[in-house]
Amino acid sequence: MSTLLDIQNVTVRFGGVTAVEDVSLRIGERELLGFIGPNGAGKTTLMRVITGMVRPQAGAVVFKGTDISTWPIHKRIRGGLALAQQIVQPLHAFTLLENVVLSAGGAKTGNPITALLSNARDDERAVALELLERTGIGAAADRYPGELPLGFLKRLEVSRALALKPDLLLLDEPLAGLNQAEAESLADLIAKLAAGGQAIMLIEHNIREVTRICPTLYVQDNGRALAHGPADEVMADPAVRRAYLGLEEAC
Amino acid sequence: MAYEITLLTTMAISVLFALSLNFISGFCGQISLGHAAFYGAGAYTSAMLAKAGAPFLLTLLPAGLVAGAIGLIVGFASLRVRHDFLAITTMGVGFLFIGLVRQQDVLGGELGISAIPSTGLGKIGFMAFAMGLAALFAGFCVYVKRSWMGFVYDSIADNEDVSEIIGIPVSRYKLIAFAIGTAVAGVAGGLYAHHVRFIAPDSFGFVESVTVLAMVIVGGIGSIWGVAFAAAFLSVLPLWFQPIDDFKILLYGALLFAMMRFSPGGLAGLVARLRGVS
Ligand SMILES: Nc1ncnc2c1ncn2[C@@H]1O[C@H](COP(=O)(O)OP(=O)(O)OP(=O)(O)O)[C@@H](O)[C@H]1O
Numbered sequence: 157m158s159t160l161l162d163i164q165n166v167t168v169r170f171g172g173v174t175a176v177e178d179v180s181l182r183i184g185e186r187e188l189l190g191f192i193g194p195n196g197a198g199k200t201t202l203m204r205v206i207t208g209m210v211r212p213q214a215g216a217v218v219f220k221g222t223d224i225s226t227w228p229i230h231k232r233i234r235g236g237l238a239l240a241q242q243i244v245q246p247l248h249a250f251t252l253l254e255n256v257v258l259s260a261g262g263a264k265t266g267n268p269i270t271a272l273l274s275n276a277r278d279d280e281r282a283v284a285l286e287l288l289e290r291t292g293i294g295a296a297a298d299r300y301p302g303e304l305p306l307g308f309l310k311r312l313e314v315s316r317a318l319a320l321k322p323d324l325l326l327l328d329e330p331l332a333g334l335n336q337a338e339a340e341s342l343a344d345l346i347a348k349l350a351a352g353g354q355a356i357m358l359i360e361h362n363i364r365e366v367t368r369i370c371p372t373l374y375v376q377d378n379g380r381a382l383a384h385g386p387a388d389e390v391m392a393d394p395a396v397r398r399a400y401l402g403l404e405e406a407c
Numbered sequence: 408m409a410y411e412i413t414l415l416t417t418m419a420i421s422v423l424f425a426l427s428l429n430f431i432s433g434f435c436g437q438i439s440l441g442h443a444a445f446y447g448a449g450a451y452t453s454a455m456l457a458k459a460g461a462p463f464l465l466t467l468l469p470a471g472l473v474a475g476a477i478g479l480i481v482g483f484a485s486l487r488v489r490h491d492f493l494a495i496t497t498m499g500v501g502f503l504f505i506g507l508v509r510q511q512d513v514l515g516g517e518l519g520i521s522a523i524p525s526t527g528l529g530k531i532g533f534m535a536f537a538m539g540l541a542a543l544f545a546g547f548c549v550y551v552k553r554s555w556m557g558f559v560y561d562s563i564a565d566n567e568d569v570s571e572i573i574g575i576p577v578s579r580y581k582l583i584a585f586a587i588g589t590a591v592a593g594v595a596g597g598l599y600a601h602h603v604r605f606i607a608p609d610s611f612g613f614v615e616s617v618t619v620l621a622m623v624i625v626g627g628i629g630s631i632w633g634v635a636f637a638a639a640f641l642s643v644l645p646l647w648f649q650p651i652d653d654f655k656i657l658l659y660g661a662l663l664f665a666m667m668r669f670s671p672g673g674l675a676g677l678v679a680r681l682r683g684v685s
């Protein structure tokens with residue numbers, strides 16, 4: 157499997173806190189990688205380094221063979237990355253449908269002149285509706301984010317990221333806020349996308365679903381890489397059990 | 408009749424000026440407290456060229472270009488600052504503009520420029536021309552709002568960070584809004600210079616910036632019809648009722664505050680709410 161994303165020796169410090177420490181990680185094309193670790197392990201921070209929302213103190217991010225470390229966020233997204241954020245960020249002035257339509261209109265929004273000369277939204281609307289259906293929130297397409305519970309907004313994040321047709325889909329705790337049935341069905345969708353060849357990096361606390369759908373796991377603890385390999389081996393690793401599952405049991 | 412023509416011309420110029428600020432503040436949520444500086448840059452450019460013998464119509468394009476070029480520079484400088492800081496930055500630009508102009512003998516210093524040549528269009532012709540430009544730009548604004556560009560501006564006004572994370576080159580869009588908004592303010596300034604035929608630094612100071620911002624906010628930030636209506640009305644208020652002129656900053660300040668406090672959507676928002684109720 158050839159490498160799609162290559163994270164090289166990334167370190168991120170926030171004042172005195174080292175959120176990510178000398179982490180290197182590779183994701184292959186068509187890979188579905190489960191990314192777990194206790195609260196504050198630096199998972200979100202690493203994803204933000206990939207998208208450019210956080211600039212690391214050291215290290216590089218190489219995507220599809222190109223060093224994108226100095227690229228602005230929008231350029232990385234256009235280059236083939238998409239992120240569904242842990243803290244949901246809907247555009248409140250738009251309906252769910254419009255949120256996804258805008259995202260699906262990448263071919264029109266990239267260049268302001270093209271945007272100025274384009275009016276029709278039918279194609280994007282069709283794409284957006286289908287995505288909302290797939291993530292299970294199609295019935296709320298015309299509702300505004302402010303009226304809906306977290307579970308809907310989480311799936312809106314995923315729909316919006318999918319609308320970008322990324323080469324690598326970054327999902328930060330998409331199942332949080334969903335009930336067991338909803339989580340299971342969204343996890344099924346993620347597995348199905350992966351089976352279709354979509355590369356995905358999935359941060360999740362829901363171990364049950366992660367181990368069910370992810371063949372490979374990467375574990376981070378306290379900003380450091382703890383384990384990386386086939387899911388069953390990683391879950392059997394005593395260090396992982398201590399750091400992560402010990403905490404789980406304590407909860 | 409001459410009085411009505413003057414009123415209508417004043418209205419048309421104000422509508423164009425207010426819509427130019429609305430393009431920046433309303434479309435991508437950038438509040439500017441120094442918009443009169445661009446109006447002034449256009450007015451001075453147009454007046455100087457006319458004094459040098461250029462025909463009126465040919466002075467408007469350079470007026471727009473000069474104002475737009477300054478706007479682009481200010482835009483670049485303010486890409487890093489946001490929201491309330493942008494208001495402060497643009498306010499600084501406004502003061503800087505006045506300060507600079509005052510010092511320039513070529514620009515007439517404190518005394519300004521008088522005896523600006525006639526447009527040659529006649530009073531009615533000039534009025535029609537000003538109204539035509541205002542209508543043209545209003546039409547352009549309506550078109551933009553319906554296009555994908557307007558869709559993008561709505562998202563930037565809503566949340567810049569989210570716009571960026573779905574792949575929108577936010578800075579580029581903001582710069583374009585700045586360039587268009589300030590260039591059109593420059594054209595409006597050129598019209599103004601030829602309307603009153605006398606300009607001085609004071610005509611483009613903080614009071615004017617607050618006045619035009621009041622028009623945008625009273626009309627309903629982002630609403631083209633609301634802003635056009637508010638600009639038309641507020642621009643002739645001091646002409647109808649002289650004492651207002653002396654208390655302009657007070658009145659517009661109070662209006663700004665009242666609108667922000669009680670109807671952030673401006674008149675347009677108020678109308679929409681009333682419609683929703685009935
Ligand atoms: N912008 C920031 N400024 C300061 N500290 C931050 C910032 N973002 C994250 N941190 C700190 O960095 C550490 C890692 O945070 P991060 O959000 O990456 O963890 P996480 O693994 O995603 O946790 P969770 O599972 O709770 O989402 C934490 O100690 C956090 O407080």
Ligand SMILES: [Mg+2]
Pocket residue numbers: 199200201242328
């Ligand atoms: Mg996190």
